[in-house]
Amino acid sequence: MRAAENGRDPRLKAISDAIRVVPHFPKPGIMFHDITTLLLDHKAFKDTVDLFVERYRDMGISIVAGIEARGFIFGPSIALGIGAKFIPLRKPGKLPGRVISEPYELEYGTDQLEMHVGAVQPGERTIIIDDLVATGGTLSAAIRLLERFQAEVVECACVVGSPVVQGECELKEKPLFVLVEPHY
Amino acid sequence: MSADKDEDPRMNGIKSKIRVVPDFPKPGIMFQDITTLLLDSKAFKDTIDLFVERYKDKNISVVAGIEARGFIFGPPIALAIGAKFVPLRKPGKLPGEIISEDYVLEYGKDCLQMHIGAVQPEERALVVDDLIATGGTLCAAMNLLERVGAEVVECACVIELPDLKGRERLKGKPLYVLVESH
Numbered sequence: 425m426r427a428a429e430n431g432r433d434p435r436l437k438a439i440s441d442a443i444r445v446v447p448h449f450p451k452p453g454i455m456f457h458d459i460t461t462l463l464l465d466h467k468a469f470k471d472t473v474d475l476f477v478e479r480y481r482d483m484g485i486s487i488v489a490g491i492e493a494r495g496f497i498f499g500p501s502i503a504l505g506i507g508a509k510f511i512p513l514r515k516p517g518k519l520p521g522r523v524i525s526e527p528y529e530l531e532y533g534t535d536q537l538e539m540h541v542g543a544v545q546p547g548e549r550t551i552i553i554d555d556l557v558a559t560g561g562t563l564s565a566a567i568r569l570l571e572r573f574q575a576e577v578v579e580c581a582c583v584v585g586s587p588v589v590q591g592e593c594e595l596k597e598k599p600l601f602v603l604v605e606p607h608y
Numbered sequence: 609m610s611a612d613k614d615e616d617p618r619m620n621g622i623k624s625k626i627r628v629v630p631d632f633p634k635p636g637i638m639f640q641d642i643t644t645l646l647l648d649s650k651a652f653k654d655t656i657d658l659f660v661e662r663y664k665d666k667n668i669s670v671v672a673g674i675e676a677r678g679f680i681f682g683p684p685i686a687l688a689i690g691a692k693f694v695p696l697r698k699p700g701k702l703p704g705e706i707i708s709e710d711y712v713l714e715y716g717k718d719c720l721q722m723h724i725g726a727v728q729p730e731e732r733a734l735v736v737d738d739l740i741a742t743g744g745t746l747c748a749a750m751n752l753l754e755r756v757g758a759e760v761v762e763c764a765c766v767i768e769l770p771d772l773k774g775r776e777r778l779k780g781k782p783l784y785v786l787v788e789s790h
Contacts, residue, residue: 456703463693464692469683492676497683501683503649521629521641
């Protein structure tokens, strides 16, 4: 679901306008959506967090899981706004305690996402945050991590929803909420 | 300067939520893990509130956070005090034009980067990270901001390891921490 489908919230235009596109990063052909310019616009950044908080605060969410590293920029403020815990999902070797790991596909090869054992209790309602969704591979790994401890993933939430390059987005079984569509 | 632990009733709650993990990332290191603090929404909120109360009337327009755990604490502080948030990142992550600052590690070097144009001359800036150890990364962060003409008002961390004397590597700039760990 796009936020725009709910009727155009007047805050969304400034949020979209504040996101910069950097062509050919990290490699030729990729139009990289850079949220760092959004973070320089205090009102637009605050509105971004508020839009997520407004959506989730009455949904009984007890966990916000954020994907390293740009999910860490948005997730904690949302967690604080709705009274939930924040759980960082990290690249291998960063979390110091006992972890579980979930592999996911890259264009060439695989990577892993890790979560602390004990961070999540069975039955907890969770949302997963990242700045942008592309193929959904990382978000899918995040869903699998949380479900391995019987958490209920209520929704995945991203600032920018990027069109899928190949095939369908892997999140087809979980709702996806994005604020803005990519622009060029 | 650190918060007077005897005075503010929130301090004990924060300190008690930080978990120490022995021998991580290598034998002999007692790793200060803030992820357990993030699991307690009251203690996490209190942590942010303590920084916000300190900085909200100091005309700070930039909060710079060091990748990656500085991204957890910096943005909520920036949002609450009306400042922009500027991520300081490992090489190759920031997509636009950047400036780089090298710094020394125990073995070898690392590098911190900032976007050109994110910070204007004379802006008053705060540097945020979860922890200060030797101060090398914070010093690199300060250098990036000063190279574009910003004024670093203070460095702010949740935890200090005072035995590593990182405070002395901040070129005379003040350091504010909530918790000291010896």
